[in-house]
Amino acid sequence: MRVKICRRSAWGRSRRTNAGQRMPRFDVTATRLDGLKLIQRHKLEDSRGFFSRFFCAEELACAGFSQPVAQMNHTLTHRRGSVRGLHFQYPPHAEDKLVSCLRGKVFDVAVDLRRDSPTFLAWHAEELSAENARSLFIPKGFAHGFQTLADDTELLYLHTTPYVQGAEGGLNPADPALAIAWPLAFADLSARDAAHPFIPSDFRGV
Numbered sequence: 001m002r003v004k005i006c007r008r009s010a011w012g013r014s015r016r017t018n019a020g021q022r023m024p025r026f027d028v029t030a031t032r033l034d035g036l037k038l039i040q041r042h043k044l045e046d047s048r049g050f051f052s053r054f055f056c057a058e059e060l061a062c063a064g065f066s067q068p069v070a071q072m073n074h075t076l077t078h079r080r081g082s083v084r085g086l087h088f089q090y091p092p093h094a095e096d097k098l099v100s101c102l103r104g105k106v107f108d109v110a111v112d113l114r115r116d117s118p119t120f121l122a123w124h125a126e127e128l129s130a131e132n133a134r135s136l137f138i139p140k141g142f143a144h145g146f147q148t149l150a151d152d153t154e155l156l157y158l159h160t161t162p163y164v165q166g167a168e169g170g171l172n173p174a175d176p177a178l179a180i181a182w183p184l185a186f187a188d189l190s191a192r193d194a195a196h197p198f199i200p201s202d203f204r205g206v
């Protein structure tokens, strides 16, 4: 059962336009992995199309996005079925990440790597698409990866920590210890991602 949180608006003002339409805002829903949140963006539609608030520091602080955006990344992945990830950064460069799909569709996966977490090494996936206007908030301590469900899929990432190449870690998307239920056969995978070692039995988290 999805539990909606952050229902109240952070604005305090009326959440309606002059025409009485609901102002764009977000619905934030908890997942079974503590801290990992699904964010639904609302669209304010009219005859021209729609207006949607893509990010709001004030409104999304309650989702856990409480640090400034340090970096914004954009990826295009050509082939349906391609997999990128699973990546994370080791402390002190661990990052919160907001992942959104601007074009196409992805099976977006987060893996809990938090030491002593009751859901350690558990994974959770959400379908993000340009159409469903959903984002995944992925807090520090999680690895992230995705499989595209459409050709020419574009993702936008907001990161709270800059990229530090030497601090990057990776999980092998085919790791049997994770048993991620990828929807499609892997169409494209970087040599680097294919070479991530399987999780060692003595791995206790990050």
Ligand SMILES: Cc1cn([C@H]2C[C@H](O)[C@@H](COP(=O)(O)OP(=O)(O)O[C@H]3O[C@H](C)C(=O)[C@H](O)[C@H]3O)O2)c(=O)[nH]c1=O
Pocket: 071, 073, 075, 084, 085, 086, 087, 144, 145, 146, 157, 163, 190
């Ligand atoms: C993440 C990043 C990478 N790079 C460089 C490193 C490589 O030379 C090149 C491509 O990197 P990579 O192959 O890691 O790109 P992806 O496989 O799309 O990785 C991303 O996708 C997975 C699913 C994520 O969650 C990460 O945020 C991100 O690592 O860009 C940078 O210069 N800055 C950056 O912030």
